[in-house]
Amino acid sequence: MKDRIFFLEDDPVLGEGIKLQLELAGYDVHWTRTVRSALSELGPAPSFQLAILDVSLPDGNGFEVCRQIRSLDAEMPILFMTAKTDEDSVVKGFEDGANDYLRKPTGNRELIARIKNLLPTQRAAKEGWSYSGALLLKAQRKLLTQGLEVSLNRREHEILSYLFQNPERVISRAQLLGQLDKDGEIFDRTIDSHVSHIRSKLRKAGVTQIKIEPIYGEGYRLGAS
Structure with missing residues (x-):
């Protein structure tokens, strides 16, 4: 069974490119573009193995989504991928429950390597x-x-x-x-x-x-x- 990734990114070109690369790497990617849609689509019991979140979005920010995920699932790895990499934003991301914080744009190989590093921790957390x-x-x-x-x-x-x-x-x-x-x-x-x-x-x-x-x-x- 493929690992399911929840992907929040408002840029249509960047989002489509990353989604394609992750699917080619063997992941099942659910891509959404707004905070509102993200909060709705996560549902009360998220069925994803990992989340990739942008910070700056048209209707809010990814920190809100991060907190929502963490309130529903204490173990799902959360990776911020964003151009907003000032120290205050990075610290806030980790304080809200993120496991990793990555500057955007980034290479596909690095992103996939970070995903591979985070997923085994999620699988073993219940075991x-x-x-x-x-x-x-x-x-x-x-x-x-x-x-x-x-x-x-x-x-x-x-x-x-x-x-x-x-x-x-x-x-x-x-x-x-x-x-x-x-x-x-x-x-x-x-x-x-x-x-x-x-x-x-x-x-x-x-x-x-x-x-x-x-x-x-x-x-x-x-x-x-």
């Missing part, structure tokens, strides 16, 4: 957690990142799941202990052993996008490399 481009799947107990796949045992997955839900925060051993199923005696040093195994697996697999940092006397922190 696991994402951080810094890495995806941790719930059922499969696997970490996917940089085209790599790292398999985890149950304990490793439980620990990494909690770190993924609390990125860039120092998590104590006691907090991690509280996340483990209690089917036997588990001690602080057991946590250290499991974390050591996770770090070893990431290192051996060549994962460089994320890292688990030991914080002396406190615990561990998941961060971006």
Whole structure:
């Protein structure tokens, strides 16, 4: 099944060209030209995998549409593609829920590359957690990142799941202990052993996008490399 893209752009020539290029790349594109039509066509339960929004439109701005999408779907990736790239506009776009912000005009290859980067996060959001481009799947107990796949045992997955839900925060051993199923005696040093195994697996697999940092006397922190 093709990924469906919601595309808001008022320029007929630019819109037609981008729609054609995305369709040639294998996407199903729903193109609309005004804020009013966008809000109407999204409906109460959007069935799109990604949205591309312009900012300056004849009857309003794309920020309103972005907020509407985000109120209906917390996980759909939103990419602004606009000539309005002053700092205030970029910041507002991200504050309203955008995942990416792209200057217009842009090359088709770059646009498609950004779409490909955003879509896996959307697909995995219902199945696991994402951080810094890495995806941790719930059922499969696997970490996917940089085209790599790292398999985890149950304990490793439980620990990494909690770190993924609390990125860039120092998590104590006691907090991690509280996340483990209690089917036997588990001690602080057991946590250290499991974390050591996770770090070893990431290192051996060549994962460089994320890292688990030991914080002396406190615990561990998941961060971006």
